[in-house]
Amino acid sequence: MSTNLKTADQVLTDNAEGMSYLNRLPRRVVMLYLPMAVFVFVLLFPFYWMAITAVKPNEQLTDYNNYSPFWVIGPTLDHIKYLFLETSYPGWLWNTMLVAMGSTALSLVASVFGAYAIERVRFTGSRQIGLVIFLAYLIPPSILFIPLAFIVFKLGIYDSRLALIFTYPTFLIPFCTWLLMGYFRSIPFELEESALVDGANRWQILVKIILPLAVPGLISAGIFAFTLSWNEFIYALTFIQSSENKTIPVGVLTELVRGDVFEWGSLMAGALFGSLPVVILYSFFVDYYVSSMTGAVKE
Numbered sequence: 001m002s003t004n005l006k007t008a009d010q011v012l013t014d015n016a017e018g019m020s021y022l023n024r025l026p027r028r029v030v031m032l033y034l035p036m037a038v039f040v041f042v043l044l045f046p047f048y049w050m051a052i053t054a055v056k057p058n059e060q061l062t063d064y065n066n067y068s069p070f071w072v073i074g075p076t077l078d079h080i081k082y083l084f085l086e087t088s089y090p091g092w093l094w095n096t097m098l099v100a101m102g103s104t105a106l107s108l109v110a111s112v113f114g115a116y117a118i119e120r121v122r123f124t125g126s127r128q129i130g131l132v133i134f135l136a137y138l139i140p141p142s143i144l145f146i147p148l149a150f151i152v153f154k155l156g157i158y159d160s161r162l163a164l165i166f167t168y169p170t171f172l173i174p175f176c177t178w179l180l181m182g183y184f185r186s187i188p189f190e191l192e193e194s195a196l197v198d199g200a201n202r203w204q205i206l207v208k209i210i211l212p213l214a215v216p217g218l219i220s221a222g223i224f225a226f227t228l229s230w231n232e233f234i235y236a237l238t239f240i241q242s243s244e245n246k247t248i249p250v251g252v253l254t255e256l257v258r259g260d261v262f263e264w265g266s267l268m269a270g271a272l273f274g275s276l277p278v279v280i281l282y283s284f285f286v287d288y289y290v291s292s293m294t295g296a297v298k299e
Contacts (some may be wrong), residue, residue, distance in 0.1 A: 043290065046119040047272070048131050054079055054269035061264050074084030088243050089270060092251035097277070099236075099247060100229035101162055103168035107225045108218065110173050115149050116206055117178035130181055137174035144170060152239055163239040164247070183217030184210065219285050226279050250272040 046262040053061070054077035065074060083089050114133065118126045148167050157163045187210060195205045211218070236250045243255060252270040256263045 010125045031210035042111065047275070050268040050272040050275075053266055055274055056265060058265065059180065079263075082263075083266045083269050083273075084090060087255060087266070088246070088251065089248075091244050091248050092248045093274070095161055095245060096247040096249075096274070098228055099164045099168070100226050102161075102165040103172060103229045104222055104225040107169045107172035107176050108222055110169065111180050111221060112211070112218070114173070114177045114204075115184050118177075120183050121202075121212075132200055133174050134178040135174075137171065137178070139171075141171060141232075145234055145238050148235070150236055158239060159241045159245060161245060164229075164232075167235050167239065168232060172225040172228060176225055177220050179224070180217055181215070187213050198279040214253075222267050223281060225286055226281065230274075230278055278295075 032176075036286045045072070050071045052070075055074045057074060057076050057078075068206075078183065117123075118130045148170065151160050152163045152167065155166075157166070162217065191209055191213075192205050195209055231249060232247075232248045233253075237254075240246050242248060243251070246254070248270065251268060251272065256267050256270065
């Protein structure tokens, strides 16, 4: 009797034949090595450019007739010293860290409750509410900052870090809620039903069952929220005026650019050091981030 099912040996043979076109070096170069090289170059070249510009002497920044723009001769630390010792950059770094951590914490708490209610409580219209929450993420910040500015002035928190901590969740919560909804959906309902049979309430189920299983999703949402908070510009420019309360994106641009004078060395040093915390964060939690974005089920 004929069958359409293949044996394990046949499957392995088919897979081996399917990848055999990469056995030859020219094909590997064209199909694998060359695309990877292009990707790595595009990804890392901006960091390389910032690094060499941050240590270039001033005469090499514009004199391309005598110096190559792609490497540095006689590097100097003057731009970095100026950035950390003669500007408020350490304060901007501290402000950015506090704002990013505070807004991320608020957003995660609200997103966890919202995503759990939509996915697990199963009330009427939950799916529609989930769609509306995601669509709220698509609203441009340039439209929201005007009414938010009115609220910030009324609360008396203008020109303070609280203004950013309370306004950033307006664009962080929608996406984090949508992301956690997908991850909560991947957790088997049988675990929650068993806990209900054993007498656990909703709070106990959320804290002791759902959240421990959803750690990769929480880390992914936290990384996303932290990154957006760290790089946000419009709200920080609108709600912060004094130099000591500025964040890195606003401080570097407004304090290191004076009219038509661009302090390129300090600008690139500020951009480089400002991007390092996010790079380090991703390097530590990249496995959790990928597993959450692919909807992995943790049992």
